[in-house]
Amino acid sequence: MNPKTLGYTTMIVSATLMGCVGLFSRNINTSGDVIAFTRMIVGAVCIFAIMIYQGKAQQLKSIKLTPAVITSGVCLGLCCCL
Numbered sequence: 589m590n591p592k593t594l595g596y597t598t599m600i601v602s603a604t605l606m607g608c609v610g611l612f613s614r615n616i617n618t619s620g621d622v623i624a625f626t627r628m629i630v631g632a633v634c635i636f637a638i639m640i641y642q643g644k645a646q647q648l649k650s651i652k653l654t655p656a657v658i659t660s661g662v663c664l665g666l667c668c669c670l
Contacts, residue, residue, distance in 0.1 A: 598638070606627075609623070609627065628665070
């Protein structure tokens with residue numbers, strides 16, 4: 589598949605699913621934290637699946653994780669809980 593076509597298709601599917609979150613969240617009995625956590629996990633799994641499909645999973649080993657990067661990720665993750 590053409591990378592441009594894959595990108596546009598991924599954006600359309602992602603926007604559609606993100607738009608439907610309100611519909612799903614109104615029909616289930618769970619807290620907003622669980623919904624936000626599930627959205628992030630599904631997004632991460634999809635990104636990893638695309639990277640593996642494209643053969644770019646080896647790029648994850650070259651990412652430098654500093655304490656500042658980890659702290660900012662934790663702060664962004666906790667942002668929805670406050």
